[in-house]
Amino acid sequence: MAGVDGGILIPAETLRGWTRRVFERLGVGEEDAALVADSLIEANLRGVDTHGITRVLGAYVRRLQGGAVNPRTAFTILRESASTALIDARNSLGQVTANHAMRLAISKAHTTGVAFVATAHANHYGAAAYWAMMALPEGMIGFSATNALPTVAPAGGLTPMLGTNPFAVAIPAGHEQPMVLDLATTVVARGRIVLHAKQNKPLQPGWAYDAAGRPTLDPQAALQGLLAPIGGYKGYGISLAVDMLCGVLTGSSFGTRFPSARGDNVRDPRDVGSLFAAINVASFMDLPEFQARMDAAIREIKACEKAEGVTRIYIPGEIEFETKAKRLAEGIPIPEVVVEEFQALGRELALPFPVAWT
Amino acid sequence: MAGVDGGILIPAETLRGWTRRVFERLGVGEEDAALVADSLIEANLRGVDTHGITRVLGAYVRRLQGGAVNPRTAFTILRESASTALIDARNSLGQVTANHAMRLAISKAHTTGVAFVATAHANHYGAAAYWAMMALPEGMIGFSATNALPTVAPAGGLTPMLGTNPFAVAIPAGHEQPMVLDLATTVVARGRIVLHAKQNKPLQPGWAYDAAGRPTLDPQAALQGLLAPIGGYKGYGISLAVDMLCGVLTGSSFGTRFPSARGDNVRDPRDVGSLFAAINVASFMDLPEFQARMDAAIREIKACEKAEGVTRIYIPGEIEFETKAKRLAEGIPIPEVVVEEFQALGRELALPFPVAWT
Numbered sequence: 001m002a003g004v005d006g007g008i009l010i011p012a013e014t015l016r017g018w019t020r021r022v023f024e025r026l027g028v029g030e031e032d033a034a035l036v037a038d039s040l041i042e043a044n045l046r047g048v049d050t051h052g053i054t055r056v057l058g059a060y061v062r063r064l065q066g067g068a069v070n071p072r073t074a075f076t077i078l079r080e081s082a083s084t085a086l087i088d089a090r091n092s093l094g095q096v097t098a099n100h101a102m103r104l105a106i107s108k109a110h111t112t113g114v115a116f117v118a119t120a121h122a123n124h125y126g127a128a129a130y131w132a133m134m135a136l137p138e139g140m141i142g143f144s145a146t147n148a149l150p151t152v153a154p155a156g157g158l159t160p161m162l163g164t165n166p167f168a169v170a171i172p173a174g175h176e177q178p179m180v181l182d183l184a185t186t187v188v189a190r191g192r193i194v195l196h197a198k199q200n201k202p203l204q205p206g207w208a209y210d211a212a213g214r215p216t217l218d219p220q221a222a223l224q225g226l227l228a229p230i231g232g233y234k235g236y237g238i239s240l241a242v243d244m245l246c247g248v249l250t251g252s253s254f255g256t257r258f259p260s261a262r263g264d265n266v267r268d269p270r271d272v273g274s275l276f277a278a279i280n281v282a283s284f285m286d287l288p289e290f291q292a293r294m295d296a297a298i299r300e301i302k303a304c305e306k307a308e309g310v311t312r313i314y315i316p317g318e319i320e321f322e323t324k325a326k327r328l329a330e331g332i333p334i335p336e337v338v339v340e341e342f343q344a345l346g347r348e349l350a351l352p353f354p355v356a357w358t
Numbered sequence: 359m360a361g362v363d364g365g366i367l368i369p370a371e372t373l374r375g376w377t378r379r380v381f382e383r384l385g386v387g388e389e390d391a392a393l394v395a396d397s398l399i400e401a402n403l404r405g406v407d408t409h410g411i412t413r414v415l416g417a418y419v420r421r422l423q424g425g426a427v428n429p430r431t432a433f434t435i436l437r438e439s440a441s442t443a444l445i446d447a448r449n450s451l452g453q454v455t456a457n458h459a460m461r462l463a464i465s466k467a468h469t470t471g472v473a474f475v476a477t478a479h480a481n482h483y484g485a486a487a488y489w490a491m492m493a494l495p496e497g498m499i500g501f502s503a504t505n506a507l508p509t510v511a512p513a514g515g516l517t518p519m520l521g522t523n524p525f526a527v528a529i530p531a532g533h534e535q536p537m538v539l540d541l542a543t544t545v546v547a548r549g550r551i552v553l554h555a556k557q558n559k560p561l562q563p564g565w566a567y568d569a570a571g572r573p574t575l576d577p578q579a580a581l582q583g584l585l586a587p588i589g590g591y592k593g594y595g596i597s598l599a600v601d602m603l604c605g606v607l608t609g610s611s612f613g614t615r616f617p618s619a620r621g622d623n624v625r626d627p628r629d630v631g632s633l634f635a636a637i638n639v640a641s642f643m644d645l646p647e648f649q650a651r652m653d654a655a656i657r658e659i660k661a662c663e664k665a666e667g668v669t670r671i672y673i674p675g676e677i678e679f680e681t682k683a684k685r686l687a688e689g690i691p692i693p694e695v696v697v698e699e700f701q702a703l704g705r706e707l708a709l710p711f712p713v714a715w716t
Contacts, residue, residue, distance in 0.1 A: 113442030230589030
């Protein structure tokens with residue numbers, strides 16, 4: 001376990017097993033604990049550490065302990081039609097309802113060609129790509145989006161009124177890796193700022209503003225301030241549309257109306273809404289033909305003439321597939337400060353973190 | 359008709375009538391000519407002059423005259439399921455198939471809650487918002503996207519391989535105006551560059567690159583070069599996803615594979631693909647409740663504390679609604695150079711442009 005980027009490389013299976021038991025210890029059912037652990041470890045494997053245990057495990061634990069999240073699932077379907085459903089998550093773990101919602105969307109899309117399923121009164125569901133990618137083995141295109149606690153101001157505004165409101169699209173290919181786009185509507189995700197704050201690293205210019213709306217490189221000031229949206233008013237518009245679809249349409253919170261207005265609140269429900277969609281490729285084109293066309297599109301893009309200093313053109317998701325292969329082989333790098341955090345958590349729950357700190 | 363921005367104010371109805379007759383003179387049926395004229399004049403009314411007659415009428419005329427576009431509709435449905443359809447536009451005018459596709463999506467969404475309809479082998483359909491907004495009076499959320507001729511390089515690349523690939527989302531409100539987001543995945547649309555080139559106005563920094571990939575303020579150099587995507591690799595990813603959904607999935611052209619690789623080609627079909635979706639609000643929430651929640655969301659955003667020098671917070675589409683009211687009252691400003699172009703076109707078609715140049 002060599003040190004890497006100031007951390008230790010730990011096998012994914014070691015982390016997965018411990019994470020699953022942490023959730024079980026907090027009252028989450030066996031199957032659900034395995035699902036939540038898989039969604040978080042998968043994010044770490046893909047290099048999306050902002051959505052892996054690295055960043056969010058502590059918050060998940062505190063919110064389960066504080067009563068903000070219901071460890072046992074009790075969701076109900078509020079409305080349903082041939083191609084849609086609205087699920088009341090009833091404050092379940094975000095991953096548990098997301099999994100159910102995406103499976104329902106896929107099942108409906110098998111029948112009607114396309115389906116949209118939304119969850120209301122839900123929690124953080126991890127990385128959006130995890131849910132969109134569930135469509136891939138079904139020969140479908142997957143989509144997911146969620147709203148989130150306000151950290152972004154409308155164009156021209158000074159107050160955080162919108163979340164980073166990420167969305168993901170996953171499109172299957174043939175011999176090539178699928179196209180997996182997963183992006184926050186801000187230049188960087190809030191988790192990136194949190195990670196920089198934890199590691200005491202300055203931000204890059206253009207990422208965030210402080211509480212007075214001034215550009216800042218200080219992660220602590222940015223956490224009290226605003227994230228910058230992509231393309232100015234365009235990113236603001238996308239974020240607002242996601243909030244209206246995920247929050248307003250589902251009956252969940254939107255804008256500034258979240259019961260737990262701050263991320264460190266461990267008692268009040270998050271009350272986010274999320275969307276899940278599946279498009280059955282075969283409703284438009286035979287899957288093998290589509291896969292061949294996707295392979296061609298991907299290869300043509302990658303063969304693009306490169307700008308000076310550029311050695312490769314990447315397809316969205318490609319870096320994550322390569323990172324996953326590498327981390328499956330070498331282990332997931334966990335920063336030292338996070339290892340210490342996990343060791344403390346392990347002592348608290350009588351589930352020793354299975355890596356000795358040397 | 360006072361001069362404005364170097365142009366003349368002309369009543370919308372005058373422009374609409376003349377535009378309709380131009381299309382009829384070129385062999386387009388009466389109903390279709392009225393639809394195309396309405397889509398272009400509506401863009402001008404909303405202040406989106408890049409998608410109005412100001413910019414595109416000449417190109418539409420030349421492509422009909424050159425045989426690149428079929429003036430008579432002959433589209434067929436290739437595949438259909440309860441919530442999807444794929445329409446072969448057979449090179450009809452983009453607006454004619456877009457109108458049919460969006461109506462079909464709305465009709466299906468009434469039954470199944472949501473629908474996705476795609477068109478293949480189609481042409482430029484004007485502003486994406488026009489089609490998304492058709493959902494609004496039906497109590498639905500509308501969506502549309504299209505691919506386009508390559509003008510954008512992948513992140514790290516030097517060659518245009520993707521279009522601006524715009525998309526639009528329209529969400530109904532109650533007393534407030536609907537939220538209408540319509541954006542190209544580039545910092546500006548190609549039409550904005552064309553308009554600057556026509557008016558010999560320099561570009562703003564960050565809009566475009568020349569053919570060598572260097573930033574440029576010269577609109578002519580930019581037309582030979584590259585548009586800059588929003589948020590760097592994020593805008594590239596969105597543009598690629600739109601191309602895969604609109605081009606690859608529909609069997610239309612994608613990437614660099616367009617038969618008319620340049621916008622000034624008037625003989626070869628454009629062969630773009632487009633997407634149209636409708637989500638029935640009532641499948642998730644009673645419409646009056648949704649409208650009230652949308653009104654609240656919009657009012658709360660607009661009440662946001664403002665940055666220094668900002669007098670108003672705008673909702674996407676709000677400026678366009680106000681511009682439309684103003685232009686309906688005062689007329690649509692047409693730059694002098696475009697008036698001259700229309701006068702020449704009027705002489706050519708023996709349909710005098712109904713505004714004397716004084």
